[in-house]
Amino acid sequence: MAREQGFRLRFAHGSLLTALTRKIIALRLLLIGDIVGKPGRKILTRAVRGLKIEEKLDLVVANGENAAAGSGITPTIYHELLAAGIDCVTLGDHAYRRREVFSILETEKKIVRPANYPQDAPGRTFTIVRGRNQVSVAVFALLGRVFMSPVDCPLRAADRVLASLPSDVRVILLDYHAEATSDKQLMGRYLDGRVSAVMGTHTHVQTADEQVLPGGTAYISDVGMTGPFYSILGRRIDRVLETTKTFRPTHFEVATKDPRICGAIVDVDPESGKATSIRRISIDQSQADRLADVSGT
Numbered sequence: 001m002a003r004e005q006g007f008r009l010r011f012a013h014g015s016l017l018t019a020l021t022r023k024i025i026a027l028r029l030l031l032i033g034d035i036v037g038k039p040g041r042k043i044l045t046r047a048v049r050g051l052k053i054e055e056k057l058d059l060v061v062a063n064g065e066n067a068a069a070g071s072g073i074t075p076t077i078y079h080e081l082l083a084a085g086i087d088c089v090t091l092g093d094h095a096y097r098r099r100e101v102f103s104i105l106e107t108e109k110k111i112v113r114p115a116n117y118p119q120d121a122p123g124r125t126f127t128i129v130r131g132r133n134q135v136s137v138a139v140f141a142l143l144g145r146v147f148m149s150p151v152d153c154p155l156r157a158a159d160r161v162l163a164s165l166p167s168d169v170r171v172i173l174l175d176y177h178a179e180a181t182s183d184k185q186l187m188g189r190y191l192d193g194r195v196s197a198v199m200g201t202h203t204h205v206q207t208a209d210e211q212v213l214p215g216g217t218a219y220i221s222d223v224g225m226t227g228p229f230y231s232i233l234g235r236r237i238d239r240v241l242e243t244t245k246t247f248r249p250t251h252f253e254v255a256t257k258d259p260r261i262c263g264a265i266v267d268v269d270p271e272s273g274k275a276t277s278i279r280r281i282s283i284d285q286s287q288a289d290r291l292a293d294v295s296g297t
């Protein structure tokens with residue numbers, strides 16, 4: 001509503017009110033959940049420009065930890081995602097799976113590794129990117145510790161990141177890459193009122209608990225997966241089944257059928273940094289094809 005009001009004011013009174021309208025137009029952010037392999041990349045790169053136009057998105061952040069054949073990310077894929085319209089890439093527990101990634105983790109500004117890795121681990125603990133309307137947005141990622149490999153305390157790591165952000169940065173997005181919903185809820189409550197959004201990734205299953213918490217932080221336990229849905233979390237069903245039944249190791253190849261894009265869109269007041277709404281999205285191939293037509297890609 002505030003968005004539309006802003007646009008109307010601008011049209012009614014011209015450029016003199018540009019500064020005023022900028023203040024009241026909500027910033028619209030999208031977090032895309034774990035991109036799994038080629039099927040995930042293909043549907044996302046096909047649809048993201050159309051999605052940006054149709055949803056009037058200011059900034060699109062995507063978790064790319066599974067983008068390279070289901071595990072890790074390469075410099076080529078990072079650049080492919082940026083060229084397609086992704087504004088920032090977050091990583092998770094598979095951040096370092098591809099050795100090639102080390103060449104971009106320090107030099108590229110639009111990719112972050114989990115902030116609760118050890119201090120000397122390669123990569124940025126946060127980055128500041130600008131959306132279409134030039135508002136600064138801080139993006140960072142953290143790993144959970146329940147049913148996951150040991151890492152530094154994510155709560156204290158969140159405090160460290162927030163303490164190191166420039167004071168004029170009010171819009172802050174956390175990709176909380178964790179397994180347990182309890183872990184994720186705790187982070188949401190811990191950061192409520194201190195960040196604009198705590199959005200979960202890693203489980204590859206979208207949850208229906210999106211809400212704006214009392215302090216103004218948008219929250220969802222998991223935004224879901226961007227990849228083949230006829231699968232087990234993006235991998236071939238027959239391979240996972242075989243290993244489960246026989247204990248014989250097989251290669252969990254990335255599946256191919258029914259690719260979808262999953263994520264969540266958050267509207268944020270750029271002045272206060274508080275979220276005003278959060279909405280889940282799930283886009284199948286036919287919707288992605290329609291979105292490709294919107295952008296002419």
Ligand SMILES: [Fe+2]
Nearest residue numbers: 034065066202
């Ligand atoms: Fe993942």
Ligand SMILES: [Fe+2]
Nearest residue numbers: 092093094202
């Ligand atoms: Fe993960």
